[in-house]
Amino acid sequence: MAAVRAIEQADLIVAPVACEGGISMAMRIASHWIKPDQPQLSVVFPMVEAPEPRQQAWKAAADLLASEVSTGKQVVLLCEGDASLFASGSYVLLSLQQRHPSCQLRVIPGITSFSSTAAAAVWPLALQQDQLLVAPCPDSELDFERMASHAEEQGQNLALLKLGRRWRWLRPLLEQRGLLSRSLFAEKVGWPDQCIAPAEQIAAEERPYFSLLLIRQRWPDVLP
Ligand SMILES: C[S@@+](CC[C@H](N)C(=O)[O-])C[C@H]1O[C@@H](n2cnc3c(N)ncnc32)[C@H](O)[C@@H]1O
Structure with missing residues (x-):
């Protein structure tokens, strides 16, 4: 507002x-x-x-x-x-x-792309002791492997932005690591042609710049 x-x-x-x-x-x-x-x-x-x-x-x-x-x-x-x-x-x-230090500024907080995605999909970003890492998707498979191993150790959920063309090689890696079924793909959220779907349903091909991935490592023991 x-x-x-x-x-x-x-x-x-x-x-x-x-x-x-x-x-x-x-x-x-x-x-x-x-x-x-x-x-x-x-x-x-x-x-x-x-x-x-x-x-x-x-x-x-x-x-x-x-x-x-x-x-x-x-x-x-x-x-x-x-x-x-x-x-x-x-x-x-x-x-x-x-x-221009005397220029009056006011920043109006906005809703991040990953928060919009989480809300649209009813996807809890973090619960109880979960950590959440928000990061650009790494540029190489090796860098992603490092990030994913660390995240797994720490129980860190991931919100990976700037997915786009990286989806082509990331999807097979997620599958290998057993993460694909725990991932949510989102593209052009809030736009008329938005696509929010379980990552398993999205083929390994280049996607638009306005795409991201949410990965949940595991669910906490105590749940409704
Ligand atoms: C330069 S960042 C901008 C992030 C933005 N300030 C935010 O609050 O989310 C651009 C990246 O944010 C993500 N993004 C921004 N808008 C998006 C949307 N409508 N749907 C999906 N991803 C979006 C994509 O991962 C994209 O590559």
Whole structure:
């Protein structure tokens, strides 16, 4: 509700995109509440490994937001899910704090993709002594094996983000480790074409960037 109010009252709505002319999913989601005459702007945050282009983009976005705010405007920077979790907006906020410390900031908490998934599937993320590790899906089979062994030892449930193309090799590994039947696959949660299903039902092929996996190691002894 706070986010809806902020959008409705904004003089400028800014959304991150990965490339010039790119589509912002955050803007699409927020479009329900944006009036036709409300000014909108996209800022490009390039998805590259090199640090300089990314740092430049964060600084440029921070300077732009601060300059709009200095004219008395209320500016909203959109973010998917929660702004504190693997979000470009976090870098802009850090940059704003460094470069424009007097710029008034307010972060409205959001619902993370893994919380939305858990709610939609009625999937308890953690119970009793469970631990929950939220992490990007590792890039290699070896790194996943290490993560999975540690998680098994610790009784850690996993929420693996940035699944996408990694699903192709991850699915067979989960099967080998007996984890596939304990995993939930989720893609485009909250979108019209969302897919939330037991991971066993999803073939080992590339999936969209907006996909994730929840893995439950085991259930506690005491349950209803
Ligand atoms: C850059 S992170 C952003 C996380 C986001 N701030 C959050 O609170 O969940 C992007 C990753 O989050 C996950 N994600 C974000 N939105 C999603 C959605 N609607 N459905 C499934 N996964 C999503 C995917 O794993 C995606 O690769």
